[in-house]
Amino acid sequence: MADLFGDPPSGNNTGKDMPPRPLADRLRPRTLDEVIGQQQVLGQESPLGVMLAAGSLSSIVFWGPPGVGKTTIARLLADATDLHFVQISAIFTGVPDLRKVFDAARHRRANGQGTLLFVDEIHRFNKAQQDGFLPHMEDGTILLVGATTENPSFELNAALLSRAQVLVLERLAPADLDRLAQRAEHDLGRPLPLDPQARRALLEMADGDGRALLNLVEQIMAWKPSAPLGTDQLTQRLMRRAAQYDKGGDGHYNLISALHKSVRGSDPDAALYWFARMLEAGEDPRFLARRLTRMAVEDIGLADPQAQAICMDCWQTYERLGSPEGELALANAVIYLALAPKSNAAYVAYKAARAAAKKTGSLMPPKHILNAPTRLMKDVGYGKNYAYDHDAEDGFSGQDYFPEDMGRTEFYAPVERGFERDLKKRTDYFAKLRRDRQK
Structure with missing residues (x-):
């Protein structure tokens, strides 16, 4: 399924007796110019823009959240460079399958046709499987385009990364999502039955994911209400899309980093926001209690010796009360730490003493x-x-x-x-x- 979408092709069906194609499939872009967003990698002076203008495309790894265009851009790159497009997923592909892909690409190359191999979820391949791509990349059998939602620095081999350029794709902005909704309305021949506030709420529900937005649009268009729906009616009928968050992945570390740095920067409001984001995403409050205590030791230290004791007291209060009441105790700790005087002198002294020892x-x-x-x-x-x-x-x-x-x-x-x-x-x-x- 496509991730980003362009002007619709004429006709919604491929045959008289065929069921309607999904909206996301119908709005698939036909050229790179039709892709919404991602100008940081698609603009004229961007990495891909420069490569395409020079007629020299190198292997690439797209890193970004779901629904922002990784698959679509890879497919369109193949079209723009006259390469045969092959798509596989690391979840469903084993070593025997890879051998067949490489053999077919080698045969294609002998007949004068290059191959762009798109590997979705490339981070799920183990080290040996990732190493298996290297000789075929080096001899030109394939041009590799990988896609991952995880940080390539942690998940991909250094050898593979040295032969590919990592390009970061970003969540779609509200304006981009609105353009996508307008394209959907054009394809369906009528506006969304939502008032302006509900329309904004719909864009928020998509959480930067274009594919998720079109799936929601398709649901809404099937309702045919007698009058435009308000925000309350919309939220009653639709579940908000769960925030992108993996407790063991990049989203987890990004949010805890944001919380830590907001506390260090003495901003209680931002700190509370990131604390709440992690709770809403299902983070274990005990993990947050531990990290708050670490902040008290590392970033406040002896500038306020009471900060560590307050963290321990709030942690213990959470253990006694449980969720959700106990989470308020942790919120108290967040506010106290953000407003406490800061010093990392003890932390610096400890590291220096360890180095000297x-x-x-x-x-x-x-x-x-x-x-x-x-x-x-x-x-x-x-x-x-x-x-x-x-x-x-x-x-x-x-x-x-x-x-x-x-x-x-x-x-x-x-x-x-x-x-x-x-x-x-x-x-x-x-x-x-x-x-x-x-x-």
Whole structure:
């Protein structure tokens, strides 16, 4: 089935006794110029535009959500370059099937005909299967066009990616969806029986998916109401399309990244929005509670030591109340974290200390801070000249506790925000005392 759609061909049926073709099939574009949206890859100065103008098309991987034109554009690229179009799906195709595809393409090439092989859901092929494409791409047997809804960086082999250009296709904007709805109305010969507000609601229901929109349009056109429907009537008759979200895939990581960065950016409204988006998509609230606690530790730290405790309390409240009431406790944590003073000084100090520990290996602590429970250990200097801090008038000896071959290193640099402002006064105070003791 096509993903994006153009001006309708004449006639809705292919034969007198044939049932009507689906609307999405009838509105399939016939040229690349008829494709709605995706100008970032189809415009004259875009990657595909430049390749087509130069008459040199390379292998491509289309990355984008469903219903935005991956299959349609691949088919039209074959038409534009006089290549034989072959379409397979990684879900239903095994190694024997691939051999047959490659053999047919090789035979076609020997007869002067190139092959554009379109592989839907290409990320579902394993590493060995992906490697199987490489020799046929390199010798020109096939021009590969892959399509995936998952991040190619994580799902496709580096060898395959090095031989193909990744092009990102985007969700259709409301204006693009409206143009698509107008084409459907032209094909059906009448307007959608919706008032303006309901029409906008319909476009929102499609959630950027052109194919989903045309399926909804086809349902609505079958109703034939006596008067245009309002938003309430529309939503009663139609279910809103579920948001694109895979708990183990790219959508999951995109949304948690948006939530994390909104909290880090001290925007409680945006943070609440992304938090709600994830809940609406079915995310486990316990995962969100864990990530909120991580934000408190990583991005707020000692600027507000209470933030971590609040996250733990809200997490525990969720466990006691369950959904949906307990989710309000997590929302409280989202707001608190977004408005808390921010500091990653402890996080930076921790990473620097880990790096130093890895670099310095097995350096011994200085002997003066080692315990000496035996005579031999005392004889070799363990504990010698240790200064007991409580014996000092100000409770601070100023001794060096780093390995002798390493020297003193400063990892923690508190910021002038929140509680860390007080901690900075303390670190500065001890640094001054340490300098005075060394004079």
